[in-house]
Amino acid sequence: MAGDAAATRASILRAAIAEFSEFGYRGGRIERVSAMSGANKRMIYVHFGDKEGLFSAALHAVLSRLTAEVPITEDDLPGYAVRLFDHLESHPEAARLSAWRQLERPDLGPDNDDLYRGKFGALSPGSPGPQDEALVVDALVLLQGMAAARQISGAEALHALAAGRPAAEDRARYRHSLGIAARSVVERLLGS
Template identity: 40%
Template sequence: MARDAEATRERLLLAACDEFSRVGHAGARVERIATAAGTNVRMIYAYFGDKSALFDASLAHLVREMAEAVPPRPEDMPGWAAALVEHHDRDPRALRVSMWAQLERPETTIEPLEVYAAKVATVASAAATGLLPADVLMFVYAIAQAWHLSPAGLAAEGSITTSARAEAARIAVERLVRGSGPGIA
């Protein structure tokens, strides 16, 4: 039976995305990744070089996947924030691997920076806030990720359903981009 190199590489990448999102770079084991992908450890080194390169490829893959699934909507930033909340609730892997990267490998620079550059350019048209487009983008992400990044006790006091969190994010971003509105000084 002929081997399908691209299919093996893809299985390794997907297994790595799952492993790194659960336990980060330091906790990940190439043996578990290879087993989950139905191959052997040698293939990780053949396709990716080493565990760190596989981590970087996983991060890049997840960020690109998220960018394709939930592209910025400068004409509807509040709706985009709500969609990001829904995406993170459905699939928190991009958020988790990004956080592991910041914690364990802050010196890492990855290819998806072009994804963020494209998003900043897209958001630039929505920068009537007086803020820099990159700042608007960071605030939207911070709002959309808040429930995943907040202490459990605080998160338990906030909106508990995906739809309630999405609505709260939509309202917060609407106030950010359109003015303070009621209750905001």
């Protein structure tokens, strides 16, 4: 019985990630999550409480996966940005859910401090002062923003700028440019 509950919860969560990634919090519908997951609406509420709880769980799941699959190490911050880009290209739901949260529900959980504390800790120089801590946060925000830029840029602009180049070639060029830009950010802000 416990296995059935875990499987039902996982199925609902997968469906919620797909639903909220495409339609956001406001446009997401519990009825579609129910249909995609094969779980009745009552089970969704049993497992997640309400729509906010379901959205929070979906966001936390994709961010937890991202954190686990894209570790950050102080000695390879430019590499982190490129690995993050690769992850977001193959798992766009992380950038999409984060964007929907910022647009529609910036005050809505989940409390992801635990995920970001780990990233911040990997970047923190020994005994930083307040200014150093601010630079570390700035560096992390810039690296994450550059890695997600293709995900959040308008598709029309990307297609127009690609000027007929194959998508794989355009992606490889951006990935290379990201590595160069990330090295520059790290060198200039953190002196490493």
